[in-house]
Amino acid sequence: MWLRRLAPLAVVVVVAAGCVSTNSSSGDDSDLHGKTVNVIGTWGGDEQTAFLKMVEPWEKQTGAKVKYTGTRDINTVLTTGVASGVLPDLAGLPGPGQLAEYAKAGKLKPLDNVLDIKTYQSETAPALAQLGKSDGKVYGVFIKAAVKGLIWYNTKVHDYGANPPKTWTDLMSQASANQGAAKDVWCLGVESGASSGWPGTDWIEDLVLRTAGPQVYTNWYEGKVKWTDPAIKKAFQMYVTDVVGKSYGGGKNAVATNFGNAGDPMFANPPGCELLHQASFITTFSQFKSHTAGTDYNFFPFPDIDPQYAGAVEGAGDLFGMFHDTPAAKSLMKYLVTADAQDIWVKIGGALSANEDAIDYPDEVSKQSAAILAHAKSFVFDASDSMPTAMNDAFWSAMVALTNGSKTVDQVLSDLDRAQKDAYTS
Secondary structure (H helix, E strand, O other): OOOEOOOOOOOOOOOOOOOOOOOOOOOOHHHHOOOEEEEEEOOOHHHHHHHHHHHHHHHHHHOOEEEEEEOOOHHHHHHHHHHHOOOOOEEEEOOHHHHHHHHHOOOOOOOOOOOOHHHHHHHEOHHHHHHOEEOOEEOEEEEEEEEOOEEEEEOOOOOOOOOOOOEHHHHHHHHHHOOOOOOEEEEOOOEOHHHOOHHHHHHHHHHHHHHHOHHHHHHHHOOOOOOOOHHHHHHHHHHHHHHHHHEOOHHHHHHHOEHHHOOHHHHOOOOOEEEEEEOHHHHHOHHHHOOOEOOOEEEEEOOEOOHHHOOEEEEEEEEEEEOOOOHHHHHHHHHHOOHHHHHHHHHHOOOEOOEOOOOOOOOHHHHHHHHHHHOOOEEEEOHHHHOOHHHHHHHHHHHHHHHOOOOOHHHHHHHHHHHHHHHOOO
C-alpha cells in the first residue's frame, strides 16, 4: 500500500538562511496571539531542543505558543487518546499504518483545506507526500526524514571509503578481515524504553527487503505474508547468526544498551565493535556528537544480497498529523511543511528534509545520505511503522525476546503469526 517507486526521489536538505519566511501561516496571524498549540511527539533531549528551535520563528510571528510533551510510548498515548477522545492538537504519528487507523476512526483531521495542496505536492518528495494520504486525502506531513540501513564505521579502525562492501558476503568477509583490535563485528543496542526492540525490526526489514524484494516486503507489512513464511524466516535467521552472534557483548548486552549509545564502543580504545547499523539520524547521538563526520566516522549503504533487488532503500520520517483543527493548529501545520521551517532542524544536524526546494547540506555525510534516497531504484517505508499498532508492538517485543535469547526464531515467528491474525482484522 505504501510502497512507491522513485525515479529519482529528490530528497534534499537545506541549511537555513538568514530569516525565516512567515507568510506560510494560514489566516490572520494576529488572531493567534496568546493561543496555545498542544503537541505530542517522540523527541527528547537534543531532538526536542531542535523541534522547539524549529517552531520559534512561528511563535514570534504569531504570538502563539507551542506546548510540547515528549514520550517514547507514543503508540499507547495516541491509541488511548483515540479511544477516550483526549488528544493533543498536533502529534507525531508512529507511521502510515497508524495514520490510516486514526483517519478511519474519524479522529485525524484532513489537511486538504489547511495546506496549499498544489504547492505542498510540488515541493515535497512524491513518495513521502503519498505516505501522508489515506483514502485520497492528506492527513499527515513529514517534517523531517531519514535513510535507514546505513552501516557506520570508525575510520581510524578501518576506512571503507575506497572499497565499500557491495554484497552481504563481501561485507561479512571484509568485516572479518578488517576487524583489527575490535572485539566484535557489530555494535548493537535495541533498548528504547517503551519502544524497545525497534532497532532490531530495522535489521529484519533491511534483510527482508534485500533477500525477498520490495513486493514481498510490502505484502508482509500489509499482513498478506505470514511471519513463518520461508522468505521472512530467512531474515530472522540471518539476524541471529550474522548479527547477534557477532555483536559486542552478545544479545543480552544489546537488549540492555540504548540504541543511541550502541555505537559508543566503536570509538573506544581498543574498540569494542567495528560496525553499527543505524539510520542517518544517529549522528546527533552520544559519541557521534563529539566526533567529526567524514573524519572520525563515516558510513556505507546497506549492501545488496539478492542482485535482482539491488538499489532498494528503506527510509522513514517524522509524520505529523492534526487532531484538533483550531486556527493556531492549522497555522502551525502549514508552517511546518516549509523548507524554511525544516531547514532549522537540518542545520542542527541528524535530519533530512522532504522539501524539494532545499539546496544545501550541513556536512558531507548528510549529502551522502540524501544522495542514497535520490538514486534509490525503489523506496520502501519502515515496515513496522506501516503495520497496525498491535502488530508493530508485537514485532518490537519479539525482537527483544529474540535478541536476548529467551525465544528462538521459530517461537517468535509463531507468536507473530498469532498476533497477525488479530491485528489486521480488528
